[in-house]
Amino acid sequence: MSSAALETKQQVAELGEKYKYGFVTDIEMERAPKGLNEDTVRFISGKKGEPEWMLEWRLGAFRRWVSMKEPTWSKVHYPSIDYQDAYYFAAPKNQPKKQSLDEVDPKLLETYNKLGIPLSEQMALAGVAVDAVFDSVSVATTFKEKLNEAGVIFCPISEAIRDYPELVRKYLGTVVPVTDNFFATLNSAVFSDGTFVYVPKGVRCPMELSTYFRINASETGQFERTLIVADEGAYVSYLEGCTAPKRDENQLHAAVVELVALDHAEIKYSTVQNWYPGDEDGKGGIYNFVTKRGDCRGARSKISWTQVETGSAITWKYPSCILRGDESVGEFYSIAIANNFQQADTGTKMIHLGRNTRSRIISKGISAGRAQNTYRGLVSVYGKADNARNFTQCDSLLIGSECGAHTVPYIESRNPSARVEHEATTSKIAEDQLFYCLQRGLGQEEAVALIVNGFCKEVLQQLPMEFAVEAQKLVGISLEGSVG
Amino acid sequence: MLEIKNLHVAVDGKDILRGLSLRVDAGEVHAIMGPNGSGKSTLSYVLAGRAGYEITEGSIRYRGKDLAALAPEERAAEGIFLAMQYPVEIPGVTTMMFLKSAINAQRRARGETELDAVAILKAVRKKAATLNVSEEMLKRALNVGFSGGEKKRLEILQMALFEPRLAILDETDSGLDIDALRLVAEGVNSMRAPGRAMLLITHYQRLLDYIVPDRVHVLAKGRIVAEGGKELALELEAKGYEQIIRDAA
Numbered sequence: 110m111s112s113a114a115l116e117t118k119q120q121v122a123e124l125g126e127k128y129k130y131g132f133v134t135d136i137e138m139e140r141a142p143k144g145l146n147e148d149t150v151r152f153i154s155g156k157k158g159e160p161e162w163m164l165e166w167r168l169g170a171f172r173r174w175v176s177m178k179e180p181t182w183s184k185v186h187y188p189s190i191d192y193q194d195a196y197y198f199a200a201p202k203n204q205p206k207k208q209s210l211d212e213v214d215p216k217l218l219e220t221y222n223k224l225g226i227p228l229s230e231q232m233a234l235a236g237v238a239v240d241a242v243f244d245s246v247s248v249a250t251t252f253k254e255k256l257n258e259a260g261v262i263f264c265p266i267s268e269a270i271r272d273y274p275e276l277v278r279k280y281l282g283t284v285v286p287v288t289d290n291f292f293a294t295l296n297s298a299v300f301s302d303g304t305f306v307y308v309p310k311g312v313r314c315p316m317e318l319s320t321y322f323r324i325n326a327s328e329t330g331q332f333e334r335t336l337i338v339a340d341e342g343a344y345v346s347y348l349e350g351c352t353a354p355k356r357d358e359n360q361l362h363a364a365v366v367e368l369v370a371l372d373h374a375e376i377k378y379s380t381v382q383n384w385y386p387g388d389e390d391g392k393g394g395i396y397n398f399v400t401k402r403g404d405c406r407g408a409r410s411k412i413s414w415t416q417v418e419t420g421s422a423i424t425w426k427y428p429s430c431i432l433r434g435d436e437s438v439g440e441f442y443s444i445a446i447a448n449n450f451q452q453a454d455t456g457t458k459m460i461h462l463g464r465n466t467r468s469r470i471i472s473k474g475i476s477a478g479r480a481q482n483t484y485r486g487l488v489s490v491y492g493k494a495d496n497a498r499n500f501t502q503c504d505s506l507l508i509g510s511e512c513g514a515h516t517v518p519y520i521e522s523r524n525p526s527a528r529v530e531h532e533a534t535t536s537k538i539a540e541d542q543l544f545y546c547l548q549r550g551l552g553q554e555e556a557v558a559l560i561v562n563g564f565c566k567e568v569l570q571q572l573p574m575e576f577a578v579e580a581q582k583l584v585g586i587s588l589e590g591s592v593g
Numbered sequence: 594m595l596e597i598k599n600l601h602v603a604v605d606g607k608d609i610l611r612g613l614s615l616r617v618d619a620g621e622v623h624a625i626m627g628p629n630g631s632g633k634s635t636l637s638y639v640l641a642g643r644a645g646y647e648i649t650e651g652s653i654r655y656r657g658k659d660l661a662a663l664a665p666e667e668r669a670a671e672g673i674f675l676a677m678q679y680p681v682e683i684p685g686v687t688t689m690m691f692l693k694s695a696i697n698a699q700r701r702a703r704g705e706t707e708l709d710a711v712a713i714l715k716a717v718r719k720k721a722a723t724l725n726v727s728e729e730m731l732k733r734a735l736n737v738g739f740s741g742g743e744k745k746r747l748e749i750l751q752m753a754l755f756e757p758r759l760a761i762l763d764e765t766d767s768g769l770d771i772d773a774l775r776l777v778a779e780g781v782n783s784m785r786a787p788g789r790a791m792l793l794i795t796h797y798q799r800l801l802d803y804i805v806p807d808r809v810h811v812l813a814k815g816r817i818v819a820e821g822g823k824e825l826a827l828e829l830e831a832k833g834y835e836q837i838i839r840d841a842a
Contacts, residue, residue, distance in 0.1 A: 540644070545681045548641050549691075549751065550669035550699035559694055563685025563734065 144193040147171060150298050153197065157267050157302075160274060170287040170297035177291045183454040184483045184515060185423045187396060190361060197299045197332075252316070259315050261345075262307040266334050269305035276307055280338050284367035284404045284431070292363040292425075293400040296332045300365070303334035308343035308374075317573055319348040333364040339374035341407065346377040348576055362421075364399045372407030372434065377415070379572055380428075381580050383587070384420035386451050389478075394422025394451070401428035402458075405437035405466075413440040414457065415571040417580045419587040422451060427485065429458035432466035432494075439468040442568040444580075446561075446587050447480030447512070456486035456517075461497035461527070470501040473565045476512035477591035483515040490527040497527040505535040506564050508557065508591050558585030594619045594656060594790045595640075595759055601650035601815075602632075602639050609635040611815035612651070617759070620787040624801055624826060625794045627812035628834045633794045634678065636812070637763040640792075641675040642668050655759065669695075670702035672758030676748040676765050683735040688747065691735045692717055696754060720753040724780050741768035749780040760784070761792045766800040778803030798830040813838045 142149070150171050154164040179190075256263055262273060269277050287297040308314050339345050349366075362384070368376050378401075387394025397420075403412035414428040424447075430439025441457035459468035468488065476482040482505065490497045505514035516533050538560055546556035562569065562581050569577050595617040602610040609632045617623050627633050639646045640653065642665035653660040655673070663671065683691065697707040708716075717731065724746050736744050745765055752760055762781065766774055781804050785791070793804060801809075801823065809826045811819040813834070818841040819825065829837055 539681070541679075541681045542683055544641075544643050544665065545677065545683075546695075547665035548643075548669055548675050548677075549695040550666050550702065550755075551695060552666050552698065555694065555698060559686055559691070560683060563683055566685035 143195065145171075145195070145197055145299070149197050153299055153301065157270070159267075159270055162274075162278065163270055166282070166287070167298050170294050171299075173288055174291070174294040174298055177294060179291050183425055183485070184481065184517075185425060185452040185454050187423055187452075190396075192295075195361070255315055259312050260309045261312060261314050262305065263318055264305055266300075266303040266305040266336060269336075273305070273307070276338070277305065277336070280367070280369050281336055282367075284369060284402050285365050285400050290400060292398040293365050296334060296363045296365045296400070300332040300334035303364070304336075306337040306345060306347065308339045308345045310340045311342040312340075313343070314345040317346045317348055331362045333362075335364070335366040336369075337367070337376060337378070338369045339371065339376050339410075341372045341374060343371075344375045346573065347379070348573065349378065349380045360396055362395055362397045362399065364401075366399070366401040366428075368401075368403035368412055370403065370405050370407060370410035370412050370434075370437075373409050374407060375411040375413075376403060377413045378403070378428070379576060380414075380416040380418075381572075381576065381583065382416070382418045382420050382424070383583060385422075386420050386449065386587075387422040389449050395420065396423045397421040397425065398423075399426040401426060402431065403429065403439070404431045405434050405439060405463075406431075407437070408434040408463070409436045410434050411438040411440075413442070413571070415442040415568065416444070416455075417568070417572070417583065418443070418445045418453060418455060419583055421453075424451075424453040424455050426455050427457055429460070430468060431460045431462065432468060432497075433462045434466075435463040436465045436467075437463055438466070441468075441470045441472070442571045443472045443484075444475070444565045444568045444584070445473070445482055445484075446475045446584065447477070447482045448588060448591055449478040449480060451478075451480045452482075453480070454483040454485055456484045458487040458489070459499060461488075461490040461494040461499070464493065464495045465497070466494055467498045468500075470499070470503075471567050472501075472503045473568055474503070474505045474514055475508065475561055475564070475588070476505070476514050477508035477588055479511045481513045481515070483517060485517045485519075487519040487521070488529055489520075490522040490524050490529070492523045494524050495526050497522075497524060497529075499527075499529045501529075501531045503531075503533040504564070505533075506561065507535065507537045508561075508588065554585065554589050557588055557591060561585075561588060594621075595792075596654045597651070598654075599651035600639075600648065600653060602635055603647045603649050604635065604645060608649070609815055610639070613812070613816050614651075615810065615817060617790045617792060619758075619790055620785075621807045622785065622791045622793065622804065623808045623810065624806040625792060625810050625812050626796070626798070626826065626829060629796070631812045632815045633796075633812055634763060637675055637761050637792075637794055640668075640759075640761055641665055641673060666698070667702065669755075670699045672756075674752050674755055674757035674760045676745075676752055676760065676762045678764040678767060680736050680744045680748055682737045682739075684737055686735050687732055688735050689714070689717065689731045692731075692751070692754065695751070699755065716754065717750075720750055723783075724750050724753070725776055726750050742770065742773035745769060745773065745777055746780075749777050753780060753784060756784075756789075758788065759790050759792070761794065763794045764796065765793070766795055766797065774800070774803060798826045801826045811837055811841070813841075818842070 147168060150167045154167055285293050287294055306318060337347060368378060370376050384395040405412055412430050418424050428441060432439050439459050445453045445455050447453045457470055470486060472484045474482040474484055484503045488499045503516045507514055514535055518531055520529050522529060542560055543556055546559060562584055569580060572580055597613060597615040600610050600613040601608060625633055635646060648661055693710060693713045696713055700707055726746055730743060765777060769777060793806060806823055809821055809823060810817045818838055
């Protein structure tokens with residue numbers, strides 16, 4: 110393994126360790142007792158100052174969850190999780206804000222530099238109080254003003270529950286019902302915070318929304334809840350996550366993301382996920398069990414998911430589209446990279462309910478080391494979905510001989526006018542491709558990164574520009590040490 | 594520039610080169626000719642450092658250094674260029690992107706500053722025009738869907754951009770029609786320089802009508818069996834490999 114990859118891993122591991130111990134000993138306040146029962150749910154709701162209806166909603170979810178079983182159908186393996194042996198609420202910050210970058214671990218900064226992350230963002234990620242050293246506050250303020258003018262609401266969901274209860278009540282849980290699945294139901298009971306976005310009728314959101322501007326949102330812990338509503342004719346592009354290694358002590362992440370697009374509305378949701386994947390021996394790492402679903406509720410609405418998944422020990426996520434409105438469009442563009450002992454089981458569901466609905470799935474899976482990478486997808490055409498169209502393309506790339514790629518496409522059609530196409534390929538990085546690159550002066554790792562980025566191009570193109578550059582570098586970094 | 598002594602090379606445990614010796618000085622163009630299976634491509638790969646080509650005996654010295662100690666990418670940065678017989682396709686990576694990555698990787702390895710996209714584009718366009726490499730080719734994925742002639746022209750374009758000290762051209766004439774061959778040969782001839790050595794590896798004499806070598810070597814069964822000036826190539830063409838090899842024995 111190259112020194113760069115090793116450094117990144119060590120640094121993440123070290124930070125993880127430090128934080129874990131801090132979690133047990135340093136936090137006196139703001140912590141629910143260990144375990145999960147109705148009191149835990151009440152404690153969380155109380156801490157957030159939530160209204161009664163929200164508490165009832167959570168309790169309903171909790172009662173349901175108690176009777177549910179953890180799903181076992183995916184192709185991932187992990188030791189069973191003891192849900193009573195965990196904390197469900199703790200104040201995320203137990204360390205004082207650092208005053209300048211000088212106090213930040215230089216290794217961490219080196220990684221950020223390698224990714225080309227702007228200085229102000231580096232500070233935010235490393236937990237530096239941005240206002241103390243850098244003039245980013247004014248950036249954030251200008252940004253808020255601009256959104257206010259347009260009437261766009263963009264705030265922590267806990268704030269939205271207090272300030273816009275009627276909007277939240279109208280949409281929360283309408284795409285992913287509290288009863289949906291084990292992890293989503295758990296999230297509904299104990300979610301700590303997350304993001305709320307509402308774009309009013311006819312408004313094109315004047316900028317890409319990103320959690321970067323809402324620093325606190327990236328520290329909300331393991332049960333994030335996101336709700337994005339685009340009203341009639343509205344457009345919004347939302348970037349989730351960050352390409353820098355996220356230091357995170359939690360083993361289990363169970364987030365829920367709900368998107369609602371009304372008539373003629375469009376939502377573009379991009380994710381770059383690079384959580385701690387565990388070490389080269391498969392020790393540690395995040396379990397990422399996420400439920401993401403978009404509802405194209407209105408006619409001619411459109412929802413696009415783009416994801417670059419390179420982190421986590423286990424990734425279990427299927428960002429999906431319910432194509433309810435006539436002529437609505439769903440898209441899923443995915444890059445999933447699994448190295449060492451990582452396991453990824455990811456894909457999408459396209460549920461065609463309305464007439465003339467269209468969906469497009471482009472999935473690129475890359476496996477290296479001893480990793481297992483599964484694409485699991487469902488295209489379902491209901492009886493009334495006349496002329497539904499789907500195109501699916503799943504390409505897998507293998508690096509080395511000990512990894513695996515699996516494609517599990519399910520297709521259900523109850524309408525004879527539907528047209529569903531599926532293409533799948535599996536290939537290996539050929540020795541002659543590598544040799545060609547080396548002969549022209551590229552190093553081994555640079556060559557692999559170049560070839561893999563070429564393989565992923567169709568998906569990378571879907572990302573907003575500034576994100577795409579970081580994602581390309583990330584592809585290279587996450588495969589360091591995979592060849593030779 | 595290049596001194597090969599008693600070189601033995603095995604591939605998958607099978608001896609391919611068996612005691613090859615060769616000396617090429619700066620400013621010279623040498624042709625290596627030989628029948629199929631004589632070890633011509635093995636020679637080019639072992640010089641470029643391809644994995645799987647094991648030196649079991651003998652030595653290769655390049656500018657006074659032991660070549661075997663250098664990784665393939667280090668050899669590239671040190672000025673060794675191999676124009677390949679079958680250039681590979683890399684889907685999704687545009688030709689321009691590939692050229693930029695390669696140029697800057699070599700510059701980095703030599704401790705030079707990297708060039709920005711504009712500077713590289715300028716340099717590429719200038720050389721591309723003379724080799725009839727179109728803008729459109731530069732935007733397409735590397736070698737994907739290129740004709741045989743386009744692939745070879747792109748190899749020569751890379752040679753022109755990298756300005757190597759030692760250029761090895763492996764069957765560069767194969768698959769080219771006369772017009773393409775002339776274009777490629779002009780490109781190669783324009784790069785002849787006092788500080789540069791070239792090794793032309795070819796089966797046919799045809800290429801040598803266009804690129805006239807200083808020395809010709811005949812390779813058979815893993816070693817050089819005959820050497821001479823440019824007239825040796827003509828003799829080969831007239832008599833055939835078998836006769837020449839028999840004469841030499």
